[in-house]
Every structure is written in structure tokens, then in C-alpha cells.
Amino acid sequence: MTRRRFAPLLPMAAVLICAPAPATGQSDFEGIWTSASVVPLERPAHLKGKEFYTKEEAAENAKRVLGMTSWERLGSQAPEHYNMSQYGLDLSQVKVAATLRTSLIVGPDGRVPPLTPEAQKRSAERAARNRGHQFDGPENRPLQERCIIYSTEGPPMQPSAYNSNLQIVQGTGYVAIVQEMIHSTRIIPTDGRPHLPPDICQWLGDSRGHWEGHTLVVDTTNFTDKAPFRGSTASLHLVERFTRVDDDTIIYEFTADDLATWTRPWTAQVTLARIDGPLFEFACHEGNLGIANTLKGARAAEKQ
Amino acid sequence: MLPVSCTRGAFAGVLFAAGISLAQPAIYKAPRTADGKPDLNGIWQALNTANWDIRGHAAAPGPLFQLGATGAIPPGLGVVEGDDIPYLPEAAAKQKENSANRLALDPEVKCYLPGVPRATYMPYPFQIVQSDKHILISYEYASAVRIVNMEAPKKAPIDSWMGWSNGHWDGETLVIDVTGLNDQTWFDRAGNFHSDALHVTERYTARSPDTLTYEALIEDPKVFSRPWKMSMILYRHLEPHAQLLEFKCVEFVEELMYGPLRKKPGK
Numbered sequence: 001m002t003r004r005r006f007a008p009l010l011p012m013a014a015v016l017i018c019a020p021a022p023a024t025g026q027s028d029f030e031g032i033w034t035s036a037s038v039v040p041l042e043r044p045a046h047l048k049g050k051e052f053y054t055k056e057e058a059a060e061n062a063k064r065v066l067g068m069t070s071w072e073r074l075g076s077q078a079p080e081h082y083n084m085s086q087y088g089l090d091l092s093q094v095k096v097a098a099t100l101r102t103s104l105i106v107g108p109d110g111r112v113p114p115l116t117p118e119a120q121k122r123s124a125e126r127a128a129r130n131r132g133h134q135f136d137g138p139e140n141r142p143l144q145e146r147c148i149i150y151s152t153e154g155p156p157m158q159p160s161a162y163n164s165n166l167q168i169v170q171g172t173g174y175v176a177i178v179q180e181m182i183h184s185t186r187i188i189p190t191d192g193r194p195h196l197p198p199d200i201c202q203w204l205g206d207s208r209g210h211w212e213g214h215t216l217v218v219d220t221t222n223f224t225d226k227a228p229f230r231g232s233t234a235s236l237h238l239v240e241r242f243t244r245v246d247d248d249t250i251i252y253e254f255t256a257d258d259l260a261t262w263t264r265p266w267t268a269q270v271t272l273a274r275i276d277g278p279l280f281e282f283a284c285h286e287g288n289l290g291i292a293n294t295l296k297g298a299r300a301a302e303k304q
Numbered sequence: 305m306l307p308v309s310c311t312r313g314a315f316a317g318v319l320f321a322a323g324i325s326l327a328q329p330a331i332y333k334a335p336r337t338a339d340g341k342p343d344l345n346g347i348w349q350a351l352n353t354a355n356w357d358i359r360g361h362a363a364a365p366g367p368l369f370q371l372g373a374t375g376a377i378p379p380g381l382g383v384v385e386g387d388d389i390p391y392l393p394e395a396a397a398k399q400k401e402n403s404a405n406r407l408a409l410d411p412e413v414k415c416y417l418p419g420v421p422r423a424t425y426m427p428y429p430f431q432i433v434q435s436d437k438h439i440l441i442s443y444e445y446a447s448a449v450r451i452v453n454m455e456a457p458k459k460a461p462i463d464s465w466m467g468w469s470n471g472h473w474d475g476e477t478l479v480i481d482v483t484g485l486n487d488q489t490w491f492d493r494a495g496n497f498h499s500d501a502l503h504v505t506e507r508y509t510a511r512s513p514d515t516l517t518y519e520a521l522i523e524d525p526k527v528f529s530r531p532w533k534m535s536m537i538l539y540r541h542l543e544p545h546a547q548l549l550e551f552k553c554v555e556f557v558e559e560l561m562y563g564p565l566r567k568k569p570g571k
Contacts, residue, residue, distance in 0.1 A: 030435055030437055030438065133567075135567070136566065136567040137558075137562070137563075137565075137566040137567060138558040138562045138566075139555075139558070146554060146555070146558065147554050148552055148554050148555055149552070167438075167451060169433050169435055169438045169439075169440040169451070170433075170435050171345045171432070171433035171434045171435055171440075172337070172343065172345045172434075173345075174345070174431075174433050176433045176440050176442065178440065178442075178449055178451065183447055183449065184447045184552075185440070185442040185447060185449045187431055187433065187442055187547070187548060189545075189547065193545045194545070196547075196549075200549065202549065202550040203550055203552055204550065278451070278453070278461070279451065280461070280462070280464075281417075281464040281465060281466055283416075283417055283464065283465045285415060285416070285554045286416045286417060286465060286488070291562060292561070292562060292565060295562055295565035295566070296565055298567070299565060299567070302567070
């Protein structure tokens with residue numbers, strides 16, 4: 001339970017070294033990891049064209065971001081019922097992997113590509129449907145508030161505002177990824193089997209893995225259209241690549257492709273840092289007073 | 305009775321094939337993982353009706369007549385040794401009350417995490433992912449999961465729905481000591497229950513390539529007058545490309561739990 005570890009933010013050499021391989025000959029990803037990051041998904045406007053910081057700039061950025069509360073980082077108002085510092089939820093209290101990246105999205109642009117006209121229309125229609133109905137019933141609330149899936153648990157896995165913890169266990173023919181928040185397990189077969197038939201759609205999609213040298217490559221399809229990832233459709237095709245670069249670091253890269261949503265595929269890279277465990281049980285739904293109270297509040301307000 | 309040494313290894317198969325009955329089953333030696341431990345990797349499921357009632361029970365109508373035969377309770381011989389759960393007197397009364405109000409009180413109805421050992425014999429598969437360092441048990445129902453600590457036993461850091469699991473190998477058997485369980489889960493739909501003093505000792509033993517013997521010793525002095533045990537067989541899913549699918553049931557219970565709080569038409 002010693003998650004509260006201050007990691008020295010040493011810029012990491014971009015040289016990939018061979019990870020120690022277990023008897024199976026596959027890279028060993030076992031352990032508990034955090035995807036916590038001091039770098040945003042999209043590159044800030046003032047860093048346009050600059051994909052990497054210098055070591056000094058990276059250290060300066062890390063210092064600045066670690067000095068912020070989670071809510072300052074997210075640019076949102078702090079809810080009064082969370083004491084972020086008491087529960088170790090601020091970034092300054094967790095281990096954060098070092099990186100020279102200025103955005104998780106790779107490439108010269110560093111931004112999510114423009115939405116296609118079709119996707120813009122879909123997104124506008126979705127917003128219009130929910131406008132004025134945000135408190136009508138549970139299905140109008142966000143998926144994470146309903147304790148169905150958390151927006152950053154993925155796939156693709158992204159750093160969350162807090163609790164970006166996951167555990168990997170490798171059994172014969174499988175790699176399992178357990179997300180602490182709000183608890184899910186993705187078991188990825190690596191035996192070359194085909195994807196599920198297209199009529200079986202799942203919140204986390206359907207993942208198949210294979211090895212390319214020391215890199216685990218995971219191909220995910222069969223997404224549901226009920227959980228759009230930044231506006232995506234059920235035809236989202238995701239490719240993730242996991243590469244161990246030293247004992248305590250995994251480079252996790254994902255490429256999202258959905259021609260119905262983006263004008264081109266795009267790729268982001270997250271550095272996972274090893275942390276001490278254990279993962280805790282996140283029994284979200286079992287303690288979900290929030291959704292009932294939100295709806296009760298809305299009904300009470302209607303009577304006034 | 306044969307000497308134990310005769311019951312090990314390939315010879316045991318010969319004895320069974322010859323129809324020789326043994327008071328204790330011969331010790332089957334499972335294939336090994338890279339580090340020499342019995343390999344329990346696989347997708348497993350109980351084929352019994354313990355989730356309806358861990359004690360022996362005849363078929364019965366379900367709580368909702370509208371469901372007809374699809375909602376009826378299938379019969380079963382039970383999985384409790386001696387078919388006797390040694391409830392303390394007050395606890396026996398509470399079990400009856402639970403059973404009478406099971407639609408309102410059974411945590412499964414609300415898609416809550418099932419606890420241990422109930423997760424094992426719910427009518428859904430679960431998968432064991434076993435490495436040389438960790439054992440993960442992932443259940444299809446409600447994405448429930450346990451990560452078994454195979455290193456030095458640790459005290460449960462906090463009570464939880466699925467508890468804290470310390471595991472070790474006892475020869476051919478994976479023994480998991482489960483503590484830190486809260487008092488919110490049941491053993492079955494019949495209202496059999498426990499307190500937060502529950503201590504479960506599970507034993508998983510391969511008995512053939514595709515079956516495991518599962519035993520759960522139940523100790524809870526707040527509810528039972530003595531320890532008691534359930535045991536059953538778990539079967540491997542052998543279908544080509546068998547896999548766990550999602551059963552994230554929260555959305556299926558929202559109308560039940562939050563329907564009355566929904567905005568009324570015209571308001």
C-alpha cells in the first residue's frame with residue numbers, strides 16, 4: 001500500500017532494451033502498474049510542432065503539473081466530498097513515469113484528428129437528445145456515474161484523474177489486465193483464435209493478442225455503440241502495443257481507427273510505471289448512492 | 305485400502321479403469337506450470353443448483369409467476385456435507401426471513417458482487433489465470449475478480465465483497481484462505497448467509513484433466529455453531545475458443561433500483 005511514492009522524474013532514454021523473458025519466451029508484464037501522467041492526451045496549443053521536451057523542460061513541466069490538484073489539472077470545480085490529498089489522489093502523491101513527450105498523442109500534430117462530418121452530426125444529435133434530459137433517468141447519466149464502465153479504463157487505457165492503477169497476470173495462452181477503477185478484467189487470448197462473431201458486442205470489445213518479438217500486440221474489435229470513445233462508433237478498431245523497456249516501465253501505445261469518426265487513424269503513447277500493490281476492490285455499484293440521490297434531487301427540484 | 309503410493313500417477317488411472325472403488329479418490333497428478341505447480345489454468349463452471357440453494361432441495365416455483373418455467377427453481381442434491389448447516393438459533397430464523405424476502409434482499413438481484421464461495425457456483429463460468437507469481441480468478445458474473453496473493457500471507461487490508469485471498473500449495477491442492485469478507489453477501493438465493501466474521505478455506509484439486517474438486521470450509525462463530533463444509537466438482541469448458549463474455553449486469557437492474565426515481569412523463 002505504498003503507492004505514495006515520489007518517483008524522481010528522470011527523462012527516460014528512448015532506447016528499447018530487451019525485457020527479461022519468462023520460460024515461455026514471452027516478455028514479462030506481470031505486476032501492478034500506473035498510467036498516471038503529467039502529460040495531456042492532446043498537445044497544448046503553445047507547444048504546436050514540438051513533440052518532445054528537453055530534459056530540463058520535462059522536469060519543469062512535471063514540477064508544475066505535480067503542484068496542481070487533480071481538479072486544477074482537469075480545469076473543473078473541486079467537489080466538496082473528495083479530499084484528494086487525504087486519499088492520495090493528487091498526482092504529487094503517486095508514482096508518475098518520466099517522459100519527454102509533450103502530449104500522449106504522437107506525431108507532429110499531437111491532436112485527435114478532426115471528426116468526419118458524419119461524426120460531427122452524430123455527436124450533435126447525441127448532445128441534442130440529452131439536452132434538458134440529463135436528470136430524467138439513470139440512462140441519461142454518464143456510464144461511470146452508473147458504475148458500468150469508467151471512461152478511461154479502456155481499451156484504450158488512458159491516465160485517469162486519479163487511481164490509474166492496473167495489474168497484469170500472464171497465464172498459459174492468456175494475458176489478463178485488471179483495472180482497479182471501477183473494476184474490470186480483460187482476458188486476452190494469445191493463441192491466434194479469431195474474434196467473436198460481429199453480433200456479440202461488449203463494453204470492452206473483444207481482444208486478441210499476439211507477440212511481435214518482445215512486444216505484445218492486442219487487436220480489439222466488437223465494441224458496443226453505447227460507449228463511444230471520443231465519439232467513436234461500434235466499428236472502432238483498436239491496436240495496442242505493450243513493450244517492456246526496463247524492469248519498472250512499459251511503453252503502452254494504442255492506435256485508434258474508425259473511418260466513421262476520424263479522418264485518419266491516430267496513435268497515443270502512455271508510459272506505465274511499476275507501483276507497489278495491492279489493487280483494492282472497487283465495488284462501485286454496491287455503494288452507488290450518488291445516482292439515486294442525483295435523481296431524487298432532480299425530482300425534488302421539479303416540485304419547487 | 306491401498307497404500308497411498310499406489311494411488312499416485314498413471315497407476316491410479318488403471319485402478320479406476322478396472323472399476324476398483326477407493327474410499328478416497330486416487331491422487332491425480334495435474335500437468336505442471338513452468339515452475340512445477342499443478343496447472344489450473346482454464347475456464348471452469350459448476351454444474352449444480354447450489355446457487356438456488358446450497359442444501360438439497362426439490363424443484364419449486366420461482367418468486368415471479370410471470371416467468372413460468374423459466375423462473376422456476378431447479379432441484380438439486382445440495383453441496384453441503386451432511387446437508388446440515390449448523391445455524392445458531394437466531395441465525396436460523398434470519399435465514400428463513402431472508403428466504404421469504406429473497407427478491408428484495410438477495411444481493412444477486414441487485415447485481416452486487418457475489419462474495420466467496422458463492423462466486424464459484426453461480427451459473428456463470430470463471431477463469432483461472434495462473435502464473436508462477438500470481439493466480440487471478442476472473443468471474444463472468446458482474447466482472448467480479450480476485451487476485452490471490454501467493455507470497456507470504458498478508459492480513460486483509462480492509463473488508464470487501466470478494467475478500468482478501470492468501471493462497472498456497474498443499475501438494476496437488478491450491479489452498480486459498482479468504483478473510484476480510486463483508487456481511488453483505490449470501491451463499492445462495494435461499495437466503496443462507498454469514499456475518500463479517502466469515503472465514504473461508506477453499507481447496508482446488510485437479511481430479512482429472514478436465515475436472516476439479518472444490519471444497520470450501522466455512523467458519524463464522526457469529527452465525528454457525530461449528531465449522532461446516534461444502535464440496536462440488538467444477539468442469540472445464542472444452543468448447544473450441546471458449547471465453548468469458550461480459551455480464552456487466554448493472555444496467556439490467558437500473559429500472560428495478562432507480563425506476564421509481566425516473567422523471568414522470570409530462571412533468
